[in-house]
Amino acid sequence: MPSQLELFGSMLIASAQTNTPKPSSRRGPVHKPQGAVYDLARFFAVINEVMFKQELAPPTMRWSRNRWRYTLGLCDVEDRVITLNCALDDARIPEVVVAGIMHHEMLHLYFGFSEGARGQRRYHTPEFRAAEKLFPGFETTERWIADHWPLRGRPAKRPRPETQSFLAYLSMMHG
Numbered sequence: 278m279p280s281q282l283e284l285f286g287s288m289l290i291a292s293a294q295t296n297t298p299k300p301s302s303r304r305g306p307v308h309k310p311q312g313a314v315y316d317l318a319r320f321f322a323v324i325n326e327v328m329f330k331q332e333l334a335p336p337t338m339r340w341s342r343n344r345w346r347y348t349l350g351l352c353d354v355e356d357r358v359i360t361l362n363c364a365l366d367d368a369r370i371p372e373v374v375v376a377g378i379m380h381h382e383m384l385h386l387y388f389g390f391s392e393g394a395r396g397q398r399r400y401h402t403p404e405f406r407a408a409e410k411l412f413p414g415f416e417t418t419e420r421w422i423a424d425h426w427p428l429r430g431r432p433a434k435r436p437r438p439e440t441q442s443f444l445a446y447l448s449m450m451h452g
């Protein structure tokens with residue numbers, strides 16, 4: 278039985294190695310960073326400024342079309358597409374958790390992958406894991422996911438109040 282932390286890690290390992298389908302314009306709405314509750318573009322902008330010194334060019338950001346059972350987020354490092362599970366676009370999910378997952382996916386853009394001894398792609402290298410721990414919301418995110426994910430019941434789509442915003446707190450840390 279893996280610990281929740283390992284389970285979290287292995288879910289993301291699996292997600293990073295999966296090729297995400299190409300965006301399709303044939304049916305359904307276009308994927309957009311703005312969800313009902315959370316705007317991924319805002320998470321990207323603040324985290325890029327505070328944690329990456331603006332070094333990351335904006336990727337394509339979108340919410341998944343369907344709710345995923347376990348996977349929290351995906352990053353296609355070659356096509357530069359970050360997709361978060363639309364089940365996270367829910368006011369019951371703390372903002373810090375969405376930020377922690379976004380930071381994880383942004384680290385994939387930053388580090389890309391290295392090749393293992395048998396040519397396999399390695400995403401969660403020791404350098405990646407060390408950088409992940411530098412995020413101010415890292416431990417809170419891991420603990421919340423271990424304790425609460427996946428949520429059951431009806432999603433809350435009301436907007437969250439701007440007060441006590443984790444992103445505002447993160448921006449202030451920067452200066």
Ligand SMILES: [Zn+2]
Pocket residue numbers: 289290293381385400401
């Ligand atoms: Zn990952």
